[in-house]
Amino acid sequence: MIRTVYRGMLAGLFVAMPVGAFAATAVTPPAMYPAATWQGRTQAVIRILDRLDSHVETLTVPVGGTGAYRSLSVAVQSCVSRPATLPADSAVQVHLSDTVDKTSKPFDGWLLAAEPSLNTYGSPLYDVRVVSCGGDMVAPQAGPVPVPVTPQLAQTDAPEEEGGDQIGPAQPQPYSPQGGGPVPLAPQSSAPIPLAPMNGAPQSLVPAAPVAPPGAAPSAQQPLPPPEPDPGLE
Secondary structure: OHHHHHHHHHHHHHHHOOHHHHOOOOOOOOOOOOOOOOEEEEEEEEEEEEOOOOEEEEEEEEOOOEEEEOOEEEEEEEEEEOOOOOOOOEEEEEEEEEOOOOOOOOEEEEEEOOOOOOOOOOOOOEEEEEEEEEEEEEOOOOOOOOOOOOOOOOOOOOOOOOOOOOOOOOOOOOOOOOOOOOOOOOOOOOOOOOOOOOOOOOOOOOOOOOOOOOOOOOOOOOOOOOOOOOHHHO
């Protein structure tokens, strides 16, 4: 019952809505930073996994400082993150080195939180991942959010059709050969096609003979040739 009443209210709302309400209006796009914008931070949060005992340690290292986990040295050079209007991501520029395992090559480069497989530390003992960036905002500065520009439409009002607020299917227009109207799918009722002769005789399937024009001389009818005998009956 409630659903029926709700549908009736919606139907009445659409019937009462004027035609001009459906006119196109310009919508302002949301305020967003450009896709290549990064914001500098003063701290880097890094997670380290020891593959021997599966121990996980999370280090908070300041930018320009060095942290240590067992034999691994972590030096953070820069940490940047995405602004609030962009998908969350963080990138840390680090220097990783193992002070005990001299065969493991040190790592210098960027580690991304959203794409950890782009750059990895090639150590058989430690796995290093970026969690996020924290602290105060430093260079590079993202700056204020750019103010979006509202698009200007050439015509904001929809043309009102003839008939006003009439709602319903369009009425068919009468056929007019001179006016170029729609072609009817059935003959006009004023000139029906007869299905049988007017005198009541059965309809013949033999085509009628052509009628000679008035004043023309009657043409001599040629007799039909005799039928040829069927060879199978002889």
